[in-house]
Amino acid sequence: SAVISQKPSRDICQRGTSLTIQCQVDSQVTMMFWYRQQPGQSLTLIATANQGSEATYESGFVIDKFPISRPNLTFSTLTVSNMSPEDSSIYLCSVEAGGGYEQYFGPGTRLTVT
Amino acid sequence: EDQVTQSPEALRLQEGESSSLNCSYTVSGLRGLFWYRQDPGKGPEFLFTLYSAGEEKEKERLKATLTKKESFLHITAPKPEDSATYLCAVLGGGGSNYKLTFGKGTLLTVNP
Numbered sequence: 001s002a003v004i005s006q007k008p009s010r011d012i013c014q015r016g017t018s019l020t021i022q023c024q025v026d027s028q029v030t031m032m033f034w035y036r037q038q039p040g041q042s043l044t045l046i047a048t049a050n051q052g053s054e055a056t057y058e059s060g061f062v063i064d065k066f067p068i069s070r071p072n073l074t075f076s077t078l079t080v081s082n083m084s085p086e087d088s089s090i091y092l093c094s095v096e097a098g099g100g101y102e103q104y105f106g107p108g109t110r111l112t113v114t
Numbered sequence: 115e116d117q118v119t120q121s122p123e124a125l126r127l128q129e130g131e132s133s134s135l136n137c138s139y140t141v142s143g144l145r146g147l148f149w150y151r152q153d154p155g156k157g158p159e160f161l162f163t164l165y166s167a168g169e170e171k172e173k174e175r176l177k178a179t180l181t182k183k184e185s186f187l188h189i190t191a192p193k194p195e196d197s198a199t200y201l202c203a204v205l206g207g208g209g210s211n212y213k214l215t216f217g218k219g220t221l222l223t224v225n226p
Contacts, residue, residue, distance in 0.1 A: 001160070031212055042118070043158070043201070043216040058213070092157050096212060100165075101146045101205050103214060105157035 002027055002097040004106035012112045013083055020079045021109045023093035028073035030096070033103060034066070037090040046091075049076050083113045116141045116206045120217035127192055127224050135187040135200055135220045143207025147185050148214065149178050150201040158201055192224045 003026040013019050023032065034046040047055040047068055055068040069077045080087055090110050094103040119138045127133055139147065146165055150158035162171040164180040171178045175196060177188040187200055199221050203214040 004157075033212065040218070042218050043203075043214075045213050048212055094157075098160075100163050101212075102148055102160050102163050103212075104160055105150075107157045108155075110155075 002029065002095050002104045004093060004095060004104060006093060006106040006109050008109060009107065010110040010112075012114060015084050015113055017083055018079055018081045019083065019111060020077050021091055021093075023076045023078070023106055025074045025095050027097070030073070032070060032076045033094045033096075034068065034076075034078045035092045035094065035105075037092060037108070043092070046078070080111065083111075085113045087111065088113045116204055116213075116215040118202055118204055118215050118217035120200075120202050120220050122220060123218070124221040125223070127189075127222070129193055129224055129226050130191050132188070132190045132192070134189070135222070137185040137187070137202030137217060138183060139185070139202075139204045140183075141204045141206040141215070144204060145207055146205045147180055148203045148205070149176075149185070149187055150203065152199045152201055152219070161200075189222070192222075194224045194226050197222055197224045 005024045007022045032049045035043045037043050045058050046061045047057045049055045049068050049070040051070050051073050067079045090108045092108045094105045117140045121136045149161040152158045162178040167182045169180050175190050179186050199219040201219045203216040
């Protein structure tokens with residue numbers, strides 16, 4: 001398994017601004033993932049981040065809106081750019097660990113855009 | 115496209131009253147089915163991985179089973195601390211190698 005921390009745990013932001021969310025893992029991992037969890041909806045994968053390469057985005061998510069950095073094997077950031085109220089959600093990072101495809105999740109960042 | 119449907123959306127039990135949660139799925143080449151527990155304000159906590167039909171996994175009062183079309187999470191003699199949202203997810207063989215497709219979850223409340 002893996003222990004994952006995220007910063008900030010929550011934030012309230014004005015529309016049109018950007019927020020960068022940090023994800024730190026207690027061990028080196030190859031694959032890191034960013035998800036969005038909206039009220040009443042399923043967890044939805046935003047992108048997969050490999051160290052040393054560009055992130056791979058899922059359909060409906062673009063790099064200009066959600067730029068991701070992955071500078072080393074224990075850290076990643078997700079930026080939510082030019083925010084609107086529709087971006088209000090919980091953002092979660094996860095890592096694959098344990099050898100059986102299972103992913104372990106951070107505590108999440110609750111974002112409210114006003 | 116992989117799909118996961120969980121039922122019921124919400125379930126209220128009395129302490130000690132056993133029941134089951136359902137996860138129906140369609141997937142191209144199942145590589146794993148996962149159960150998670152999520153408490154309010156926290157990230158999902160990994161519970162089980164099931165890989166093939168007929169497989170079963172147990173942990174304390176929880177038992178997960180898998181068929182070719184669905185999975186069940188059986189809760190035996192639940193306690194109030196079992197109250198949480200239970201999420202089911204699948205990993206298929208097509209498309210993105212690591213994309214988990216989640217259901218919307220079942221909110222379980224166990225009353226003392």
